[in-house]
Amino acid sequence: MSAPIPNTADRIVFAAMELFGEKGYGSTSVADILRAADANSGSLYHAFPTKQDVLVAVLQRYFDGIAPMLLAPAWEGVTDPVERIFALLARYRGLLEITDCSYGCPIGSLALEIHEPDPPVRALLAANLDAWVMAIEACLDAAGDRLPPEIDRRGLAQLVLSVMEGGVMQARTHRSLDSFDAGVAALRDYFGRLQAAAPGKNP
Amino acid sequence: MSAPIPNTADRIVFAAMELFGEKGYGSTSVADILRAADANSGSLYHAFPTKQDVLVAVLQRYFDGIAPMLLAPAWEGVTDPVERIFALLARYRGLLEITDCSYGCPIGSLALEIHEPDPPVRALLAANLDAWVMAIEACLDAAGDRLPPEIDRRGLAQLVLSVMEGGVMQARTHRSLDSFDAGVAALRDYFGRLQAAAPGKNP
DNA sequence: GGTCCACTTGACTGTTCATTCAACTCGGCG
DNA sequence: CGCCGAGTTGAATGAACAGTCAAGTGGACC
Numbered sequence: 369m370s371a372p373i374p375n376t377a378d379r380i381v382f383a384a385m386e387l388f389g390e391k392g393y394g395s396t397s398v399a400d401i402l403r404a405a406d407a408n409s410g411s412l413y414h415a416f417p418t419k420q421d422v423l424v425a426v427l428q429r430y431f432d433g434i435a436p437m438l439l440a441p442a443w444e445g446v447t448d449p450v451e452r453i454f455a456l457l458a459r460y461r462g463l464l465e466i467t468d469c470s471y472g473c474p475i476g477s478l479a480l481e482i483h484e485p486d487p488p489v490r491a492l493l494a495a496n497l498d499a500w501v502m503a504i505e506a507c508l509d510a511a512g513d514r515l516p517p518e519i520d521r522r523g524l525a526q527l528v529l530s531v532m533e534g535g536v537m538q539a540r541t542h543r544s545l546d547s548f549d550a551g552v553a554a555l556r557d558y559f560g561r562l563q564a565a566a567p568g569k570n571p
Numbered sequence: 572m573s574a575p576i577p578n579t580a581d582r583i584v585f586a587a588m589e590l591f592g593e594k595g596y597g598s599t600s601v602a603d604i605l606r607a608a609d610a611n612s613g614s615l616y617h618a619f620p621t622k623q624d625v626l627v628a629v630l631q632r633y634f635d636g637i638a639p640m641l642l643a644p645a646w647e648g649v650t651d652p653v654e655r656i657f658a659l660l661a662r663y664r665g666l667l668e669i670t671d672c673s674y675g676c677p678i679g680s681l682a683l684e685i686h687e688p689d690p691p692v693r694a695l696l697a698a699n700l701d702a703w704v705m706a707i708e709a710c711l712d713a714a715g716d717r718l719p720p721e722i723d724r725r726g727l728a729q730l731v732l733s734v735m736e737g738g739v740m741q742a743r744t745h746r747s748l749d750s751f752d753a754g755v756a757a758l759r760d761y762f763g764r765l766q767a768a769a770p771g772k773n774p
Numbered sequence: 775g776g777t778c779c780a781c782t783t784g785a786c787t788g789t790t791c792a793t794t795c796a797a798c799t800c801g802g803c804g
Numbered sequence: 805c806g807c808c809g810a811g812t813t814g815a816a817t818g819a820a821c822a823g824t825c826a827a828g829t830g831g832a833c834c
Contacts, residue, residue: 376781391686394597398822408783413823415781470686477683479744483594483673493744501750519760523753530737530754537736538729541682541696547704550726551733557722558761561768579811601792611813612793618811622792776834783828790821798813804806 377415379405381425389474392481393423420489423478427492430475434499449510450559453528456504457552460532461545469543472536475500501525513568531555580618582608584628592677595684596626623692626681630695633678637702652713653762656731659707660755663735664748672746675739678703704728716771734758 374382383404387396398419402409416422442459443452463471475496482489504525508515515521535548577585586607590599601622605612619625645662646655666674678699685692707728711718718724738751 392597392684394595395686397820399820409823410784410825411782419822472683476740479740480675480680480683481595483598490744490746497741497744520753520756523757526737526741526750526753527734527757529741531730531733532737533740534730534733534736537679537682538700538732541693541700543693547729550723550729553723554726554730558764561761561764565764600790602790613795613814614812616793778831778833780831781829783826785825787824788822791819792817793819794817795815796813799811801808801810803808 376405376407376411377425380407380412380415380422381429384422385426385429385474388423388426388478389471393478394481420486424488424492427475427478427489427496431492431496431499434496434503439503449507450514450563452507453504453559454552454556457528457532457535457555460536461548461552464536464539464545464548469539469545472540473533476533476536497529501529504528514566515562516566519562528555579608579610579614580628583610583615583618583625584632587625588629588632588677591626591629591681592674596681597684623689627691627695630678630681630692630699634695634699634702637699637706642706652710653717653766655710656707656762657755657759660731660735660738660758663739664751664755667739667742667748667751672742672748675743676736679736679739700732704732707731717769718765719769722765731758 380401384396384401387400387404390396391400398409398412401407401422402412405412412422416425438459439456442456446452446455460473475493479493479497482493501522502525505521508519508521508524531551531554535551538547538551539545583604587599587604590603590607593599594603601612601615604610604625605615608615615625619628641662642659645659649655649658663676678696682696682700685696704725705728708724711722711724711727718727734754734757738754741750741754742748
Protein backbone atom coordinates (compact mmCIF):
# COMPACT_ATOMS: atom_id res chain seq x y z
CA MET A 369 0.00 0.00 0.00
CA SER A 370 2.78 2.45 0.77
CA ALA A 371 6.40 2.74 -0.47
CA PRO A 372 5.38 2.89 -4.13
CA ILE A 373 9.03 2.83 -5.31
CA PRO A 374 8.72 5.91 -7.53
CA ASN A 375 10.47 5.67 -10.87
CA THR A 376 12.78 8.35 -12.16
CA ALA A 377 10.19 10.24 -14.19
CA ASP A 378 7.92 10.45 -11.15
CA ARG A 379 10.75 11.62 -8.94
CA ILE A 380 11.59 14.28 -11.50
CA VAL A 381 8.00 15.52 -11.70
CA PHE A 382 7.68 15.51 -7.93
CA ALA A 383 10.92 17.44 -7.47
CA ALA A 384 9.91 19.89 -10.19
CA MET A 385 6.52 20.41 -8.54
CA GLU A 386 8.21 21.47 -5.33
CA LEU A 387 10.83 23.62 -6.99
CA PHE A 388 8.47 25.37 -9.42
CA GLY A 389 6.21 26.15 -6.47
CA GLU A 390 9.10 27.49 -4.39
CA LYS A 391 11.17 29.37 -6.93
CA GLY A 392 9.08 29.53 -10.08
CA TYR A 393 9.73 27.99 -13.46
CA GLY A 394 12.37 30.28 -14.88
CA SER A 395 14.43 30.40 -11.71
CA THR A 396 14.51 26.62 -11.39
CA SER A 397 17.31 25.13 -13.46
CA VAL A 398 17.29 21.63 -14.89
CA ALA A 399 20.30 21.00 -12.67
CA ASP A 400 18.20 21.98 -9.63
CA ILE A 401 15.55 19.43 -10.59
CA LEU A 402 18.14 16.71 -11.20
CA ARG A 403 19.77 17.35 -7.84
CA ALA A 404 16.44 17.26 -5.99
CA ALA A 405 15.30 14.14 -7.85
CA ASP A 406 18.72 12.44 -7.58
CA ALA A 407 18.76 11.82 -11.32
CA ASN A 408 20.98 12.51 -14.32
CA SER A 409 20.27 14.80 -17.21
CA GLY A 410 20.08 11.90 -19.65
CA SER A 411 17.26 10.34 -17.63
CA LEU A 412 15.30 13.58 -17.64
CA TYR A 413 15.73 14.05 -21.36
CA HIS A 414 14.86 10.41 -21.96
CA ALA A 415 11.50 10.95 -20.25
CA PHE A 416 10.84 14.57 -21.33
CA PRO A 417 11.85 16.20 -24.62
CA THR A 418 12.41 19.63 -23.03
CA LYS A 419 12.20 21.42 -19.70
CA GLN A 420 8.84 22.78 -20.75
CA ASP A 421 7.48 19.24 -21.01
CA VAL A 422 8.43 18.78 -17.35
CA LEU A 423 6.30 21.83 -16.62
CA VAL A 424 3.43 20.32 -18.59
CA ALA A 425 3.69 17.11 -16.56
CA VAL A 426 3.77 19.14 -13.34
CA LEU A 427 0.65 21.09 -14.32
CA GLN A 428 -1.09 17.87 -15.33
CA ARG A 429 -0.30 16.37 -11.94
CA TYR A 430 -1.56 19.48 -10.16
CA PHE A 431 -4.74 19.19 -12.18
CA ASP A 432 -5.16 15.51 -11.34
CA GLY A 433 -4.54 16.27 -7.68
CA ILE A 434 -7.16 18.99 -7.23
CA ALA A 435 -9.93 16.67 -6.04
CA PRO A 436 -7.93 14.09 -4.04
CA MET A 437 -5.09 16.23 -2.69
CA LEU A 438 -6.69 19.66 -2.27
CA LEU A 439 -10.47 19.50 -1.98
CA ALA A 440 -10.81 16.18 -0.13
CA PRO A 441 -8.55 17.07 2.81
CA ALA A 442 -9.89 20.63 3.00
CA TRP A 443 -13.47 19.39 3.12
CA GLU A 444 -13.00 16.52 5.54
CA GLY A 445 -15.74 16.87 8.12
CA VAL A 446 -17.23 19.93 6.43
CA THR A 447 -20.54 19.31 4.69
CA ASP A 448 -22.13 22.75 4.53
CA PRO A 449 -21.42 24.03 1.00
CA VAL A 450 -20.78 27.63 2.04
CA GLU A 451 -18.47 26.53 4.85
CA ARG A 452 -16.61 24.38 2.33
CA ILE A 453 -15.65 27.53 0.45
CA PHE A 454 -14.15 29.05 3.57
CA ALA A 455 -12.57 25.75 4.55
CA LEU A 456 -10.72 25.78 1.23
CA LEU A 457 -9.56 29.34 1.84
CA ALA A 458 -8.48 28.30 5.33
CA ARG A 459 -6.37 25.55 3.79
CA TYR A 460 -4.42 28.09 1.73
CA ARG A 461 -4.06 30.18 4.85
CA GLY A 462 -2.54 27.20 6.64
CA LEU A 463 -0.13 26.67 3.78
CA LEU A 464 0.96 30.29 3.99
CA GLU A 465 1.27 30.03 7.74
CA ILE A 466 3.55 26.99 7.88
CA THR A 467 5.80 28.40 5.13
CA ASP A 468 6.04 31.82 6.75
CA CYS A 469 4.03 33.40 3.92
CA SER A 470 6.48 32.30 1.25
CA TYR A 471 4.60 29.47 -0.46
CA GLY A 472 1.30 30.29 -2.03
CA CYS A 473 -0.69 28.92 -4.94
CA PRO A 474 1.76 27.49 -7.47
CA ILE A 475 -0.78 27.74 -10.29
CA GLY A 476 -1.30 31.43 -9.70
CA SER A 477 2.41 32.14 -9.54
CA LEU A 478 3.06 30.20 -12.73
CA ALA A 479 0.10 31.86 -14.45
CA LEU A 480 1.65 35.28 -13.92
CA GLU A 481 5.19 34.10 -14.65
CA ILE A 482 4.63 32.43 -18.00
CA HIS A 483 4.24 35.15 -20.60
CA GLU A 484 4.93 33.59 -23.96
CA PRO A 485 1.94 32.36 -25.96
CA ASP A 486 2.72 28.76 -25.32
CA PRO A 487 -0.48 26.80 -25.96
CA PRO A 488 -0.16 23.54 -23.97
CA VAL A 489 1.11 25.31 -20.86
CA ARG A 490 -1.50 28.03 -20.90
CA ALA A 491 -4.26 25.51 -21.58
CA LEU A 492 -3.22 23.53 -18.50
CA LEU A 493 -2.97 26.64 -16.35
CA ALA A 494 -6.45 27.62 -17.49
CA ALA A 495 -7.73 24.10 -16.82
CA ASN A 496 -6.38 24.23 -13.28
CA LEU A 497 -8.00 27.60 -12.58
CA ASP A 498 -11.23 26.40 -14.19
CA ALA A 499 -11.36 23.26 -12.07
CA TRP A 500 -10.88 25.35 -8.94
CA VAL A 501 -13.62 27.80 -9.96
CA MET A 502 -15.96 24.96 -10.88
CA ALA A 503 -15.46 23.34 -7.47
CA ILE A 504 -16.51 26.61 -5.82
CA GLU A 505 -19.37 27.00 -8.25
CA ALA A 506 -20.60 23.53 -7.30
CA CYS A 507 -20.65 24.63 -3.66
CA LEU A 508 -22.66 27.70 -4.61
CA ASP A 509 -25.09 25.57 -6.58
CA ALA A 510 -25.39 23.23 -3.61
CA ALA A 511 -26.24 26.21 -1.42
CA GLY A 512 -29.42 26.48 -3.49
CA ASP A 513 -31.89 29.11 -2.29
CA ARG A 514 -29.66 30.17 0.56
CA LEU A 515 -28.28 32.60 -2.00
CA PRO A 516 -30.39 35.05 -4.01
CA PRO A 517 -31.37 33.40 -7.29
CA GLU A 518 -30.28 36.34 -9.43
CA ILE A 519 -26.66 35.99 -8.30
CA ASP A 520 -24.26 34.78 -11.01
CA ARG A 521 -22.73 31.66 -9.43
CA ARG A 522 -19.82 31.44 -11.84
CA GLY A 523 -18.95 35.09 -11.34
CA LEU A 524 -19.11 34.73 -7.59
CA ALA A 525 -16.82 31.68 -7.77
CA GLN A 526 -14.33 33.71 -9.81
CA LEU A 527 -14.47 36.38 -7.10
CA VAL A 528 -13.60 33.71 -4.53
CA LEU A 529 -10.60 32.68 -6.61
CA SER A 530 -9.52 36.32 -6.83
CA VAL A 531 -9.80 36.69 -3.07
CA MET A 532 -7.56 33.65 -2.62
CA GLU A 533 -4.95 34.60 -5.23
CA GLY A 534 -4.95 38.26 -4.32
CA GLY A 535 -4.69 37.37 -0.65
CA VAL A 536 -1.75 35.06 -1.32
CA MET A 537 -0.02 37.78 -3.33
CA GLN A 538 -0.44 40.36 -0.58
CA ALA A 539 0.50 37.93 2.17
CA ARG A 540 3.68 36.95 0.40
CA THR A 541 4.65 40.52 -0.29
CA HIS A 542 3.98 41.75 3.23
CA ARG A 543 5.10 38.49 4.85
CA SER A 544 1.95 38.75 6.92
CA LEU A 545 -1.41 37.01 6.93
CA ASP A 546 -3.28 40.21 7.79
CA SER A 547 -4.33 41.19 4.29
CA PHE A 548 -5.26 37.60 3.46
CA ASP A 549 -7.48 37.48 6.54
CA ALA A 550 -8.98 40.88 5.76
CA GLY A 551 -9.91 39.79 2.24
CA VAL A 552 -11.53 36.60 3.56
CA ALA A 553 -13.37 38.59 6.24
CA ALA A 554 -14.76 40.95 3.60
CA LEU A 555 -15.86 37.95 1.53
CA ARG A 556 -17.48 36.47 4.63
CA ASP A 557 -19.38 39.70 5.14
CA TYR A 558 -20.55 39.62 1.53
CA PHE A 559 -21.77 36.04 1.90
CA GLY A 560 -23.59 37.04 5.08
CA ARG A 561 -25.43 39.80 3.23
CA LEU A 562 -26.21 37.47 0.31
CA GLN A 563 -27.64 34.84 2.64
CA ALA A 564 -29.66 37.46 4.49
CA ALA A 565 -31.21 38.53 1.18
CA ALA A 566 -31.94 34.97 0.01
CA PRO A 567 -35.37 33.34 -0.11
CA GLY A 568 -34.35 30.27 1.93
CA LYS A 569 -32.71 31.99 4.86
CA ASN A 570 -32.40 29.79 7.92
CA PRO A 571 -29.47 29.28 10.34
CA MET B 572 8.23 71.74 -21.43
CA SER B 573 8.45 68.59 -23.57
CA ALA B 574 11.42 66.71 -25.09
CA PRO B 575 13.20 66.34 -21.73
CA ILE B 576 16.29 64.81 -23.39
CA PRO B 577 16.39 61.74 -21.15
CA ASN B 578 19.81 60.74 -19.96
CA THR B 579 21.10 57.21 -20.18
CA ALA B 580 20.08 56.14 -16.67
CA ASP B 581 16.52 57.33 -17.32
CA ARG B 582 16.36 55.54 -20.65
CA ILE B 583 17.56 52.36 -18.95
CA VAL B 584 14.95 52.59 -16.20
CA PHE B 585 12.22 53.36 -18.71
CA ALA B 586 13.19 50.42 -20.93
CA ALA B 587 13.43 48.14 -17.90
CA MET B 588 9.98 49.22 -16.73
CA GLU B 589 8.49 48.15 -20.03
CA LEU B 590 10.43 44.90 -20.26
CA PHE B 591 9.88 43.83 -16.63
CA GLY B 592 6.18 44.44 -17.14
CA GLU B 593 6.09 42.46 -20.37
CA LYS B 594 8.37 39.55 -19.64
CA GLY B 595 9.08 39.68 -15.93
CA TYR B 596 12.36 40.33 -14.15
CA GLY B 597 14.09 36.97 -14.53
CA SER B 598 13.23 36.59 -18.21
CA THR B 599 14.53 40.04 -19.07
CA SER B 600 18.28 39.99 -19.69
CA VAL B 601 20.56 42.95 -19.19
CA ALA B 602 21.23 42.73 -22.92
CA ASP B 603 17.48 43.14 -23.56
CA ILE B 604 17.45 46.30 -21.47
CA LEU B 605 20.55 47.68 -23.19
CA ARG B 606 19.08 47.03 -26.62
CA ALA B 607 15.77 48.70 -25.73
CA ALA B 608 17.51 51.66 -24.10
CA ASP B 609 20.13 51.92 -26.85
CA ALA B 610 22.92 51.87 -24.28
CA ASN B 611 26.05 49.88 -23.52
CA SER B 612 26.67 47.61 -20.60
CA GLY B 613 29.32 49.91 -19.17
CA SER B 614 26.79 52.75 -18.96
CA LEU B 615 24.31 50.59 -17.13
CA TYR B 616 26.92 49.40 -14.65
CA HIS B 617 28.18 52.92 -14.23
CA ALA B 618 24.69 54.00 -13.09
CA PHE B 619 23.58 50.80 -11.29
CA PRO B 620 25.78 48.37 -9.34
CA THR B 621 23.73 45.31 -10.37
CA LYS B 622 20.67 44.32 -12.35
CA GLN B 623 18.72 44.20 -9.11
CA ASP B 624 19.41 47.88 -8.55
CA VAL B 625 17.75 48.55 -11.89
CA LEU B 626 14.71 46.71 -10.51
CA VAL B 627 14.80 48.87 -7.39
CA ALA B 628 14.86 52.02 -9.53
CA VAL B 629 11.96 50.67 -11.61
CA LEU B 630 9.88 49.93 -8.50
CA GLN B 631 10.69 53.35 -7.11
CA ARG B 632 9.53 54.96 -10.32
CA TYR B 633 6.32 52.92 -10.29
CA PHE B 634 5.76 54.08 -6.74
CA ASP B 635 6.35 57.71 -7.63
CA GLY B 636 3.99 57.37 -10.59
CA ILE B 637 0.98 55.99 -8.75
CA ALA B 638 -0.69 59.33 -8.13
CA PRO B 639 0.25 61.25 -11.30
CA MET B 640 0.33 58.40 -13.84
CA LEU B 641 -2.30 55.98 -12.57
CA LEU B 642 -4.84 57.63 -10.28
CA ALA B 643 -5.01 61.07 -11.90
CA PRO B 644 -5.90 59.85 -15.42
CA ALA B 645 -8.25 57.17 -14.10
CA TRP B 646 -10.14 59.69 -11.99
CA GLU B 647 -10.33 62.50 -14.51
CA GLY B 648 -13.94 63.64 -14.51
CA VAL B 649 -14.93 61.17 -11.80
CA THR B 650 -15.66 62.73 -8.44
CA ASP B 651 -17.87 60.18 -6.70
CA PRO B 652 -15.57 58.19 -4.39
CA VAL B 653 -17.23 54.84 -5.02
CA GLU B 654 -17.23 55.40 -8.77
CA ARG B 655 -13.53 56.24 -8.54
CA ILE B 656 -12.88 52.71 -7.32
CA PHE B 657 -14.61 51.24 -10.33
CA ALA B 658 -12.97 53.77 -12.63
CA LEU B 659 -9.59 52.52 -11.45
CA LEU B 660 -10.62 48.93 -12.11
CA ALA B 661 -11.87 50.01 -15.53
CA ARG B 662 -8.45 51.45 -16.26
CA TYR B 663 -6.83 48.07 -15.66
CA ARG B 664 -9.49 46.52 -17.84
CA GLY B 665 -8.57 48.92 -20.62
CA LEU B 666 -4.92 48.03 -20.26
CA LEU B 667 -5.75 44.34 -20.56
CA GLU B 668 -7.97 45.05 -23.54
CA ILE B 669 -5.44 46.94 -25.62
CA THR B 670 -2.72 44.37 -24.93
CA ASP B 671 -4.96 41.41 -25.73
CA CYS B 672 -4.96 40.32 -22.08
CA SER B 673 -1.20 39.96 -21.93
CA TYR B 674 -0.17 42.99 -19.88
CA GLY B 675 -1.54 43.26 -16.38
CA CYS B 676 -0.31 44.80 -13.17
CA PRO B 677 3.50 44.77 -13.21
CA ILE B 678 3.69 45.08 -9.43
CA GLY B 679 1.53 42.01 -8.92
CA SER B 680 3.52 39.97 -11.41
CA LEU B 681 6.80 40.97 -9.85
CA ALA B 682 5.44 40.33 -6.35
CA LEU B 683 4.74 36.72 -7.24
CA GLU B 684 7.92 36.30 -9.28
CA ILE B 685 10.45 37.51 -6.72
CA HIS B 686 10.89 34.76 -4.17
CA GLU B 687 14.19 35.39 -2.43
CA PRO B 688 14.10 37.33 0.82
CA ASP B 689 15.56 40.40 -0.72
CA PRO B 690 14.74 43.30 1.57
CA PRO B 691 14.86 46.47 -0.58
CA VAL B 692 12.91 44.86 -3.40
CA ARG B 693 10.21 43.40 -1.21
CA ALA B 694 9.90 46.64 0.73
CA LEU B 695 9.27 48.54 -2.49
CA LEU B 696 6.78 45.96 -3.74
CA ALA B 697 4.94 46.24 -0.42
CA ALA B 698 5.05 50.03 -0.59
CA ASN B 699 3.49 49.95 -4.06
CA LEU B 700 0.67 47.63 -2.96
CA ASP B 701 0.17 49.70 0.17
CA ALA B 702 -0.12 52.94 -1.74
CA TRP B 703 -2.71 51.36 -4.02
CA VAL B 704 -4.73 50.05 -1.07
CA MET B 705 -4.51 53.38 0.72
CA ALA B 706 -5.83 55.18 -2.34
CA ILE B 707 -8.87 52.88 -2.32
CA GLU B 708 -9.23 53.25 1.41
CA ALA B 709 -9.30 57.03 1.00
CA CYS B 710 -12.20 56.62 -1.44
CA LEU B 711 -14.03 54.44 1.06
CA ASP B 712 -13.45 57.01 3.79
CA ALA B 713 -14.72 59.72 1.47
CA ALA B 714 -17.88 57.69 0.90
CA GLY B 715 -18.62 58.33 4.57
CA ASP B 716 -22.01 57.10 5.75
CA ARG B 717 -22.89 55.70 2.35
CA LEU B 718 -21.24 52.56 3.68
CA PRO B 719 -22.19 50.82 6.95
CA PRO B 720 -19.98 52.21 9.72
CA GLU B 721 -19.02 48.74 11.01
CA ILE B 722 -17.31 47.86 7.72
CA ASP B 723 -13.50 47.61 7.90
CA ARG B 724 -12.39 50.11 5.26
CA ARG B 725 -8.84 48.81 5.04
CA GLY B 726 -10.03 45.22 4.66
CA LEU B 727 -12.50 46.21 1.97
CA ALA B 728 -9.75 48.08 0.12
CA GLN B 729 -7.58 44.96 0.25
CA LEU B 730 -10.49 43.01 -1.23
CA VAL B 731 -10.64 45.51 -4.10
CA LEU B 732 -6.93 44.95 -4.75
CA SER B 733 -7.52 41.21 -4.73
CA VAL B 734 -10.35 41.58 -7.23
CA MET B 735 -8.04 43.54 -9.52
CA GLU B 736 -5.02 41.26 -9.21
CA GLY B 737 -7.04 38.06 -9.30
CA GLY B 738 -8.99 39.34 -12.29
CA VAL B 739 -5.78 40.22 -14.13
CA MET B 740 -4.38 36.76 -13.40
CA GLN B 741 -7.48 35.02 -14.70
CA ALA B 742 -7.79 37.29 -17.72
CA ARG B 743 -4.19 36.68 -18.73
CA THR B 744 -4.52 32.95 -18.30
CA HIS B 745 -7.77 32.66 -20.23
CA ARG B 746 -6.88 35.43 -22.67
CA SER B 747 -10.37 36.73 -22.01
CA LEU B 748 -11.83 39.60 -20.03
CA ASP B 749 -14.83 37.56 -18.91
CA SER B 750 -13.53 36.53 -15.51
CA PHE B 751 -12.18 40.03 -14.86
CA ASP B 752 -15.60 41.46 -15.64
CA ALA B 753 -17.34 38.84 -13.52
CA GLY B 754 -15.16 39.63 -10.52
CA VAL B 755 -15.83 43.36 -10.90
CA ALA B 756 -19.56 42.69 -11.29
CA ALA B 757 -19.59 40.66 -8.08
CA LEU B 758 -17.75 43.48 -6.33
CA ARG B 759 -20.27 45.95 -7.71
CA ASP B 760 -23.09 43.81 -6.33
CA TYR B 761 -21.37 43.76 -2.94
CA PHE B 762 -21.03 47.55 -2.96
CA GLY B 763 -24.70 47.83 -3.91
CA ARG B 764 -25.69 45.76 -0.90
CA LEU B 765 -23.36 47.72 1.38
CA GLN B 766 -24.79 51.03 0.23
CA ALA B 767 -28.34 49.71 0.63
CA ALA B 768 -27.52 48.81 4.24
CA ALA B 769 -25.84 52.13 5.03
CA PRO B 770 -27.32 54.92 7.13
CA GLY B 771 -26.85 57.62 4.52
CA LYS B 772 -28.41 55.93 1.54
CA ASN B 773 -29.42 58.30 -1.22
CA PRO B 774 -28.80 58.23 -4.99
C1' DG C 775 23.08 -17.87 -23.04
C1' DG C 776 21.95 -14.57 -26.28
C1' DT C 777 19.60 -10.71 -27.93
C1' DC C 778 17.05 -6.73 -27.21
C1' DC C 779 15.76 -2.37 -25.58
C1' DA C 780 14.13 0.68 -21.95
C1' DC C 781 16.59 3.19 -19.03
C1' DT C 782 20.87 5.32 -17.01
C1' DT C 783 25.39 7.62 -16.79
C1' DG C 784 28.04 11.87 -16.83
C1' DA C 785 31.10 14.26 -19.69
C1' DC C 786 30.41 17.45 -23.25
C1' DT C 787 28.53 21.37 -26.40
C1' DG C 788 27.19 25.76 -27.64
C1' DT C 789 24.72 29.52 -25.97
C1' DT C 790 23.43 33.11 -23.01
C1' DC C 791 23.92 35.24 -18.81
C1' DA C 792 25.50 39.20 -15.51
C1' DT C 793 29.39 41.59 -14.80
C1' DT C 794 34.19 43.72 -15.61
C1' DC C 795 37.56 46.71 -17.50
C1' DA C 796 40.97 49.25 -20.06
C1' DA C 797 40.57 52.57 -23.24
C1' DC C 798 38.13 56.45 -24.95
C1' DT C 799 35.16 61.09 -25.42
C1' DC C 800 34.36 65.57 -24.15
C1' DG C 801 32.55 69.61 -21.53
C1' DG C 802 34.23 72.51 -17.85
C1' DC C 803 37.72 75.00 -15.50
C1' DG C 804 42.19 77.04 -14.14
C1' DC D 805 46.12 74.97 -23.60
C1' DG D 806 46.08 71.12 -20.46
C1' DC D 807 44.06 68.44 -17.39
C1' DC D 808 40.21 66.24 -14.76
C1' DG D 809 36.64 63.16 -14.12
C1' DA D 810 31.74 61.88 -15.17
C1' DG D 811 30.07 59.24 -18.57
C1' DT D 812 30.67 55.89 -22.59
C1' DT D 813 32.39 52.07 -25.48
C1' DG D 814 32.30 47.16 -26.56
C1' DA D 815 35.20 43.23 -26.26
C1' DA D 816 36.32 39.97 -22.76
C1' DT D 817 35.25 36.80 -18.71
C1' DG D 818 33.70 32.94 -16.30
C1' DA D 819 29.63 30.93 -14.51
C1' DA D 820 25.34 28.86 -15.43
C1' DC D 821 22.24 27.42 -18.67
C1' DA D 822 19.33 23.80 -21.60
C1' DG D 823 20.14 20.17 -24.19
C1' DT D 824 23.17 16.01 -26.53
C1' DC D 825 25.27 11.71 -26.88
C1' DA D 826 28.25 7.59 -26.89
C1' DA D 827 28.81 4.19 -23.78
C1' DG D 828 27.00 1.58 -20.50
C1' DT D 829 23.55 -1.60 -17.34
C1' DG D 830 20.23 -5.01 -16.38
C1' DG D 831 15.81 -7.18 -16.69
C1' DA D 832 12.69 -9.67 -19.97
C1' DC D 833 11.89 -12.80 -23.33
C1' DC D 834 13.27 -16.53 -26.51
